[in-house]
Amino acid sequence: MSAPTTRPRRVAPAPRALHAQKTRMRLCTLLLLCISLGATAAPREARVPGGVAYVTLAPADAAPAPQARFAGAPVLVTRRNGAWQALVGLPLDLPAGEHRLEVLTPSGTQAVAFTVRDKRYPEQRITLKNQGMVTLAPDDAARAEREIEEIRALKRHWQAAPGQAPDLDFVRPADGRLSGRFGLRRVFNGEPRAPHVGLDIAVGRGTPVKSAAAGTVLATGDYFFNGKTVFVDHGQGLLSMYCHLERIDVRPGERLARAQALGRSGASGRASGPHLHWSVILNGAMVDPELFLAPPP
Numbered sequence: 001m002s003a004p005t006t007r008p009r010r011v012a013p014a015p016r017a018l019h020a021q022k023t024r025m026r027l028c029t030l031l032l033l034c035i036s037l038g039a040t041a042a043p044r045e046a047r048v049p050g051g052v053a054y055v056t057l058a059p060a061d062a063a064p065a066p067q068a069r070f071a072g073a074p075v076l077v078t079r080r081n082g083a084w085q086a087l088v089g090l091p092l093d094l095p096a097g098e099h100r101l102e103v104l105t106p107s108g109t110q111a112v113a114f115t116v117r118d119k120r121y122p123e124q125r126i127t128l129k130n131q132g133m134v135t136l137a138p139d140d141a142a143r144a145e146r147e148i149e150e151i152r153a154l155k156r157h158w159q160a161a162p163g164q165a166p167d168l169d170f171v172r173p174a175d176g177r178l179s180g181r182f183g184l185r186r187v188f189n190g191e192p193r194a195p196h197v198g199l200d201i202a203v204g205r206g207t208p209v210k211s212a213a214a215g216t217v218l219a220t221g222d223y224f225f226n227g228k229t230v231f232v233d234h235g236q237g238l239l240s241m242y243c244h245l246e247r248i249d250v251r252p253g254e255r256l257a258r259a260q261a262l263g264r265s266g267a268s269g270r271a272s273g274p275h276l277h278w279s280v281i282l283n284g285a286m287v288d289p290e291l292f293l294a295p296p297p
């Protein structure tokens with residue numbers, strides 16, 4: 001039986017209007033997805049010591065890609081926001097003020113100025129049971145000195161990776177609480193020591209540690225301070241370093257996908273307990289790894 005014509009009809013949008021509404025909703029979802037993906041696809045800029053600066057070099061259609069140097073070292077160049085931009089790592093001891101990027105153009109070298117503002121990082125006091133890890137015996141001091149030189153050379157590694165843009169889309173290398181932020185001015189057993197140039201993630205012993213982004217294993221080692229360590233090269237002077245591992249499962253030259261496991265966490269080297277120490281190196285500068293992760297909600 002059909003309903004009487006006087007009965008109020010259920011209000012429903014016309015099929016065409018409904019289709020348009022659905023399309024709008026899909027577009028909105030897509031847009032939001034793109035925005036959220038865009039937020040994680042590249043590091044956030046922080047023009048402070050220990051941060052990163054984007055410096056525009058040329059329009060994105062310029063070919064070949066421009067090249068630039070900072071403090072004598074080549075810097076990463078990427079296409080971003082319709083331009084070729086340098087992504088410059090700013091060392092923790094860089095003074096605030098105006099700095100210059102050398103840009104190599106077909107007609108010669110040009111200087112592009114950019115400003116770095118000051119940042120004072122908080123202090124962290126750490127107690128180590130083993131005083132020998134704070135005041136080193138002569139043999140340990142000599143070993144640590146040699147290793148610092150070796151690590152310094154690795155940090156300067158530059159592989160252009162021709163035709164391959166570095167993977168800037170980082171993931172957190174281990175799931176855990178952030179227990180030690182980048183840049184902390186550290187005091188061990190009451191004695192001031194070098195600042196904390198990485199990010200500590202609290203994970204138990206034996207937790208899988210993943211490569212933050214796609215890359216190639218540059219080196220592995222077992223160091224006095226950093227313990228069992230893996231260096232991953234992401235191209236154009238962007239490296240990541242994973243320290244205090246219990247076990248290393250990769251070899252130099254091995255290609256790693258983003259989030260591929262490279263070892264297990266531990267407390268090797270100078271560590272107050274099991275955790276992952278993760279560093280990011282850009283044009284030889286240790287920079288804040290948190291800038292490469294999606295911002296906290």
Ligand code: ZN
Nearest residue numbers: 198199200277
């Ligand atoms: Zn650390």
